[in-house]
Amino acid sequence: MDIFIQLIYSGIALGMIYGVIAFGYQLTFATSSTLNFGQGEALMLGAMVGLTLSNLGVNYWLIIPIVCIFGLVQGSVVEYFGVRPAIKIKSEFGWIMSTIALGVIFRNLAENIWGRGTYRFQGPVADEPLKIFGANILPMEILVVIGAVAMMLMVEIFNRKSIYGKAVIATANDRDASGLMGINTSLVITFSYALSSLTACFAGVLIAPLTLAGASAGGSLGLKAFAVAIVGGLSSGFGIIVGGIILGISETLTGFYISTGYKDVPSLIILLIVLSIKPSGLFGKTTIKKV
Amino acid sequence: MLKNINKLSFALCVLFGTMIAGTAFAQTIKIGVDGPFTGGSSSMGVSMRDGVRLAAKEINAAGGVLGKKIELVERDDEAKNERGVEIAQELINREKIVAMVGYINSGVSLASHRFFQEAKIPVINNVSTATAITKVQFADAKDKFIFRTSARDEIQAPMIANYAIGVKGFKKPAILADSTNYGQLGLADLKKALAAKGITPVAEEKFNVGDVDMTAQVLKAKSAGADVILTYAIGPELAQIANSMAKVGWKVPMIGSWTLSMANYIDSAGKNGEGAIMPETFIQSQQNTAKRKTFVAAYLKEFNPKNGRIDSPVSAAQGYDSVYLLAAAIKQAGSTDGDKIRLALEDLKTPVVGVVKTYNKPFSSTDHDAITVKDVTMGIVKDAKVVAVGEK
Numbered sequence A: 001m002d003i004f005i006q007l008i009y010s011g012i013a014l015g016m017i018y019g020v021i022a023f024g025y026q027l028t029f030a031t032s033s034t035l036n037f038g039q040g041e042a043l044m045l046g047a048m049v050g051l052t053l054s055n056l057g058v059n060y061w062l063i064i065p066i067v068c069i070f071g072l073v074q075g076s077v078v079e080y081f082g083v084r085p086a087i088k089i090k091s092e093f094g095w096i097m098s099t100i101a102l103g104v105i106f107r108n109l110a111e112n113i114w115g116r117g118t119y120r121f122q123g124p125v126a127d128e129p130l131k132i133f134g135a136n137i138l139p140m141e142i143l144v145v146i147g148a149v150a151m152m153l154m155v156e157i158f159n160r161k162s163i164y165g166k167a168v169i170a171t172a173n174d175r176d177a178s179g180l181m182g183i184n185t186s187l188v189i190t191f192s193y194a195l196s197s198l199t200a201c202f203a204g205v206l207i208a209p210l211t212l213a214g215a216s217a218g219g220s221l222g223l224k225a226f227a228v229a230i231v232g233g234l235s236s237g238f239g240i241i242v243g244g245i246i247l248g249i250s251e252t253l254t255g256f257y258i259s260t261g262y263k264d265v266p267s268l269i270i271l272l273i274v275l276s277i278k279p280s281g282l283f284g285k286t287t288i289k290k291v
Numbered sequence B: 001m002l003k004n005i006n007k008l009s010f011a012l013c014v015l016f017g018t019m020i021a022g023t024a025f026a027q028t029i030k031i032g033v034d035g036p037f038t039g040g041s042s043s044m045g046v047s048m049r050d051g052v053r054l055a056a057k058e059i060n061a062a063g064g065v066l067g068k069k070i071e072l073v074e075r076d077d078e079a080k081n082e083r084g085v086e087i088a089q090e091l092i093n094r095e096k097i098v099a100m101v102g103y104i105n106s107g108v109s110l111a112s113h114r115f116f117q118e119a120k121i122p123v124i125n126n127v128s129t130a131t132a133i134t135k136v137q138f139a140d141a142k143d144k145f146i147f148r149t150s151a152r153d154e155i156q157a158p159m160i161a162n163y164a165i166g167v168k169g170f171k172k173p174a175i176l177a178d179s180t181n182y183g184q185l186g187l188a189d190l191k192k193a194l195a196a197k198g199i200t201p202v203a204e205e206k207f208n209v210g211d212v213d214m215t216a217q218v219l220k221a222k223s224a225g226a227d228v229i230l231t232y233a234i235g236p237e238l239a240q241i242a243n244s245m246a247k248v249g250w251k252v253p254m255i256g257s258w259t260l261s262m263a264n265y266i267d268s269a270g271k272n273g274e275g276a277i278m279p280e281t282f283i284q285s286q287q288n289t290a291k292r293k294t295f296v297a298a299y300l301k302e303f304n305p306k307n308g309r310i311d312s313p314v315s316a317a318q319g320y321d322s323v324y325l326l327a328a329a330i331k332q333a334g335s336t337d338g339d340k341i342r343l344a345l346e347d348l349k350t351p352v353v354g355v356v357k358t359y360n361k362p363f364s365s366t367d368h369d370a371i372t373v374k375d376v377t378m379g380i381v382k383d384a385k386v387v388a389v390g391e392k
Helices: A002-032 A039-055 A060-088 A094-114 A139-161 A163-173 A175-180 A185-211 A218-232 A237-257 A265-277 B002-024 B042-061 B081-093 B106-119 B153-167 B181-196 B215-223 B235-247 B263-273 B290-303 B313-333 B338-346
Strands: A130-132 A135-137 B028-035 B069-076 B099-102 B123-125 B146-148 B173-178 B203-207 B228-232 B254-256 B277-280 B377-382 B385-388
Touching: A002 A039, A002 A060, A002 A135, A002 A139, A002 A163, A002 A185, A002 A218, A002 A237, A002 B215, A039 A060, A039 A094, A039 A185, A039 A218, A060 A094, A060 A185, A094 A218, A135 A139, A139 A163, A139 A185, A139 A237, A163 A175, A163 A185, A175 A185, A218 A237, A218 A265, A237 A265, A237 B215, B028 B042, B028 B081, B028 B313, B042 B069, B042 B099, B042 B290, B042 B313, B069 B081, B081 B106, B099 B313, B106 B123, B106 B146, B106 B181, B123 B313, B153 B173, B153 B181, B153 B228, B153 B254, B153 B277, B173 B181, B173 B215, B181 B203, B181 B228, B203 B215, B215 B235, B228 B235, B235 B254, B235 B263, B290 B313, B313 B338
Parallel strands: B028 B069, B028 B099, B099 B123, B123 B146, B173 B203, B173 B228, B228 B254, B254 B277
Antiparallel strands: A130 A135, B277 B377, B377 B385
């Protein structure tokens, strides 16, 4: 029983790591129906900038706002150079290539600046595990769960309560109509990219004490997060959390009870089942495309 | 139009002319260097490259080989098999290299070497350890062009098993290996070595490169009652194993292949990584020969690594030695012809003083491995450095 609880804890922590990255996919998809495939790289940049500050002796809690500002800038750059030209010429797929390309550029840039190693990122809490209900959990894992939920809540509240957030939701619902109502929709799209990179960079600093920081860390995590976004539904913030936890727990449980060699298989099977039964994701709204 | 074509053909003539002249009157001896200089294995790749650079610089300063300077053609394979293949073809066909040193990742070695074998260009594989590199691949070929200056898994695995079972008296080992060629081939060698001692591992667990959570693997080993963990993987994931063990509050010794000495394992695992034990051909603190002393001093002066610690001393030493062995062979052959260099390597007349050891007839036509069991000692991670087991 202890082992089962331990696996559930680790699965939830792992799932929240995936979920907090996947959240960024959902933000840009809502406003512009485009995705930033460089999400994993934004996460990595956040972690590396955070690590640099941490090595300079900056306090962990102070690093977070600085990295968030960095994320805003980085996301705006991606949108301006990668996505805006594609949207302007109404290219269906141009943004896929350009966001992947920008991701590669960011990764190479990071390798040149920070080297190619994998580094330890000292978290703000103790490394010793706590014992809860007979199983161990790291304080940092609890912090990741709290941080991820807090971040998602803040973005949701911002979208629902503030006038700027309402502009985002309006653009998400009907871009042309909100353009006619005087909302600067291209600015809203830029903003959604900035916000998505902000969440990614924040996630980078949040999870780096658990995952280690390195220039190549973005790739595989970004891909797992993408699967989470598909399973949970690209239009639902809540779905992302659930999707992340489903995948995280399925990984640890399969790893222990079946074989560690097959631990990635159930998540892919879940992905295929969701795509064939409910392509918009478990919690996604089904959209009807009128032609 | 005609004029343009004339111009073009003239330009082409000039171009080809210089290319032919370039190869016919080569003033340097081109040696290819391949390794991962980026990514998770880069601490080994960069240390190896720096060792190679240091050796080439020293040889050139002493007048070069056959009156020519050594020119290194370095390429980053990013630890990717397909990049290794591209590099092999580029270096053979375009750069026209004389010989090749390098290779960190066993998968890249096994994917790339056949091109050199076909082109009759000798390779001194100086870091990757899969037994198959010198033992299985091209086993049927009459002349084999792949040599090695690293301790193959067939040596390392029995040493690991012997230390864990024979010296320490553990009875229930669990094996944790990554899913790459390196991990899986090492796992097979390790199982064979344990079987020879009449021991079956209580658990065999896999993980992928880039995995961030090892709870499931560690818990399986724990619930199987393992009293020691044997590893075959690279730095970042080894660190995740150590960290996950600390998380679930379970501590048994970790003994594994030499990658437990990688800087990114030692640094990333921090205090969780202390006490890990691995076989090593060279330990930085063991400066017990004159050559080792001068090598460490020259390396630290040339590259000035952080805290005076070579990131991967084993890779640096083996890389350094591989260039000296190659230079000795070219000198003895009196030629840069691939087949003549191979024959010279298989029958080196004068001993070569290296960092790992003094190479006295290191290779023969049937044995292309320079390192034997007695050249390898056990190292342990202590205060973020690797020292010899039992060293004060």
